[in-house]
Amino acid sequence: MENLLLKNQLCFKFYALSRHITSLYKPLLDELDLTYPQYLVMLVLWEHEVMSVKAVGEQLMLDSGTLTPLLKRLEQKGLLSRNRSTEDERKVNVSLTAEGREAKQKAACIPEQLVEGVSLEADEVKQLFSTLNKMMNQIPK
Template sequence: MPSPHSTVSTSPPILQLDHQLCFALYSASLAMTKLYKPLLEAIGLTYPQYLVMLVLWERDDITVSDLGERLFLDSGTLTPLLKRLEASGLVERHRDPQDERRVRITLTPVGRTLRDDAECVPACVLERSRTSVPELQALTRQIQTLRDSLQS
C-alpha cells in the first residue's frame, strides 16, 4: 500500500531519474569506487592514485601533461596527487633535460614492485561484477565510445 505521503509521478518518462543515462553512470561510478576502496587501501592507494599508477605501469617516464591527457585531469588536480605519490616513495618528479618547462614522472623501484600487489584488484572487481570478461570489455568499449562522442 502506498504511503499517504507518496504521490504518483506526474513527470514524463524522459525526466524520470531511472531513465537518465547520466544517473546510471554516476551511480555505477559510486558503486565501483566503493568496491575499489578496500582493495586499494590494502595496497596503500586511493582510487585517483591507482589510476595514475596504472598509467605509469603501462608507460613509465612520461610528462605530467601526457599523464593529465591520459587521465582527463588538469595539472591543478594532478600535481597534488603526484606530490602525495612522491611522498609515499612511489614516483619521482624531475625536469625534462630537453625542455626544463616540462616535468617528467617516473616510477621508483617501490612503485614498480607495487604493481605485483595490484594485480589482484582487477580479478576481485571481475568477480564482484558477476559479469564475463567479454561482457565487461564490450561495456568498457561502449562507455569509452560515449565519452569520446561527448568530448568531440
C-alpha cells in the same frame, strides 16, 4: 515527462555505477595505501614507466590543478619521482621508483578481483568495454 524521471537518466546510472565501482576498489586499494585517483595515476605509470605530467593528465583527462596534488602525495609515499626535463625546463617528467614498480606486482590481482565483484560474464564485460570505448571516442578532445 517520463524523460525527467531519475530512473530514466543515463547520467545518473553512470554516476551511481561509478560510485559503486569505486567503493568496490576501496578495500583492494587500502592494502596498497592508494586512493582510487592515485591508483589511476599508477596504472598509467605502470604502463609507461616515465611520462611528462602533461601526458599523464591527458591520459587521465585531468587538469594540472587536480593532478599535481596526486603526484605530490604519490611522491611522498615513495612511489614516483618528479624531475624537470633536461631538454626543456618547463616540462616535468614523472617516473616510477623501485617501490612504485614493486607496487605493480601487488596490484596485479585487482582487476580480476573487481570483475568478480560485479558478477558479469566474460562476454558481458567485453561488450561493456566495447560500448564504453565507443562512447569515450565520441567525447571531444
